[in-house]
Amino acid sequence: MKATARACANQGLIKYWGKTEESGRLPSNDSISVCLDRLTTTTTVEFSPEYAHDTVRINGAPAGDHRVTRHLDLVRAMAKSTLKARVDSQNGFPAAVGFASSASGFAALSLAAASAIGLNLSQVELTRLARRGSGSASRSIPGGFSELKAGNDEEAVAIQLASPESVDLRTVVVVVGEAPKKTPSSEGMRITTETSPMFRARLEYLPKALDDMRAALRSGDPAEVARLAEVDTLNMHATMLTSQPSLIYWTAETVAVMHDVRAMREDGIPAYFSIDAGQNPFVNVPAPHAEAARRRLEQLPVVRSTFLCAPGGPTELVDPPLF
């Protein structure tokens, strides 16, 4: 009754921002992402009649995380079980990088918990389960470049659009600050959908943005994938900035990196920024230019550290267990 899974975090390329239904985490729009091979979470889950209640440890510290317990409840309901669980989860990157690990966290938790309790779920069923923990987690299940569909509970599943090897893209994860974001994604999405006059315009813009990204992935064009992700970043952040209260996830350091990336392009490096709901930007760049982009970013006084990532694989069962 014990299983261990490892999942990669992912970066939205055409971003998910908004839900049609909160409790089922049904996304308002299709979204596309790339898994990041160096940002991983490994999670061991054991269900046992010996446990009187669920216990959760994240990076070695006890965590009273109700979202994890609620997710275990979903798995128990699917398996018609009342067994309690022990969950240990470890991020493969320093907690201090300040990246929310909900995507890799809920992807690894979903596979480990489903396997530990003896559910035999298909990959698509796993993406549905992971989505109910965190929308973006769904896209970490198939790995590579993947798409989460909008729609009802049946339809809102993720599939892989392109394998990790098929697009020669690299992502420099740029750490400019370690403070957690003030407004969590779920709350931010609710504020935006309810108040931003730009939200409707985003929904109208998205079908073509998604088609363009799918085409860039099909043709394996990393510079175009990177460029389209920057365009979509600014579109999504326009809805955040025009929410009430306004959501400004960028800090001065984030904006300094955005300007430097634009200056890099003038100097011949085809690099593009991408920012999710936080202060730390990603810089996407075709693989042959990745080291040059990274060296240049590390020289910026606002940059604390960088991680160079390649596209990552699917969520998988691994050994040994964490306990």
Ligand code: DP6
């Ligand atoms: C800005 O998946 O964290 O990173 O479903 O409420 O848990 P919940 O939200 P979450 O949202 C991620 C939003 C984003 C864009 C993206 O990853 O596509």
